[in-house]
Amino acid sequence: MFGGQSQGATPQGYAVQPDAAEHGNVLTYRPEDGGIMDVWHDEHGGDWRFATGFEEWHSYTGTHYQPDVGSYALKAQIASLMDGLNWQARTLRAAVPHTDKDELRRLSTYVDATKRTAARVASVEGLARLRCYVSADKLDAADVLNLSNGTLDLSTLTLRPHDRGDLLTYCLPYAYDPAAVAPNWAIVLERIEEETRDFLQEYAGYALTPDTRHELAVWLYGPPGRGASTLLAGWQAMLGAKATLLGLADIERNRFALASLPGKTLAIATEQPADYMAATHILNALISGEPVTVDRKFKDAVTIT
DSSP states (O other), X not given: OOSSOOTTBXXXXXXXXXXXXXXXXXXXXXSSHHHHHHHHHHHHGGGEEEEETTTEEEEEOSSSEEEOGGGHHHHHHHHHHHHHHHHHHHHHHHTSOTTOHHHHHHHHHHHHHTOOOHHHHHHHHHHHXXXXXXXXXXXXXXXXXXXXXXXXXXXXXXXXXXXXXGOOOOOBSSOOOTTOOOHHHHHHHHTSOXXXXXXXXXXHHHHTSSOOTTOXXXXXXXXXXXXXXXXXXXXHHHHGGGEEEOOHHHHHHOTTTTTTOTTOSEEEOSSOOSSOOSOHXXXXXXXXXXXXXXEETTEEEEEEO
16 A cells, blocks of 8 residues: 555655545554554565664665665655655545544544654654664674675575675675686786785685684785785775775774774775884784774764674
8 A cells, every 4th residue: 555656646655545535444554653663664664774883774775785874864764654644644534524523533643643743753763773673793794795796605605686684784896707707816916926825815715704713814014016005905996895994003093993894804904003002902802803892983882893
């Protein structure tokens, strides 16, 4: 009944059944904020998750979840739903004979309950959090790689369709092709001695995953022109939104230095501290997969692994 656009629908797309006026029980949801939330959840709840810790809504795009900063898109959706429900209730009430006082009163409760106000939209949004919440640590925790043509299971190297249940917040902008070759990357690797080359290839695979069981960090050193910067650039291109820059000196000076870490599987530091680094416990926690507290500007801190 509350599907897409159809004949007799409101501009928002919430249709009234042709024989709605003949059925006194056509409106079956509760005429209150909780009932409106139930209607919203039936129609749209599968596309939304509220990440506790981040205290932020995420909407599903068809390939991954993306943050709804400020919850504006969600609130606009709820407001549109309320407008449609209100239009429906008023239309049904207008078709009821004036002599049917009970039905007029019943439909009037729906008209009043669906009048859109900022407070009522916020109330429905707050109730929806209780239905759609997920822990921040559940996001991007699956051992998969999300690509434009599907999701690659890294344990079996099988490609499957995108799935909301993976709770991924990224989609890399390229497709999986097991027959693909990378001649330019091969040239870079040929500059490196074989034993180190094999290790770096293995480490690149490790960086694709959220796994930290091996507790590894790689430190590249040597004279200029040996390809270290090119190697790091290749890893960043491969990982896209799953890679971030992390200044080790910033960990000492800036309480917000870790703000870009959530959802990442590789952190790259291109500059090293000139002096002894006192905050090694933070670096060790990141490498070994222990919980760390991330301070964020103008937002509550969140603890992530």
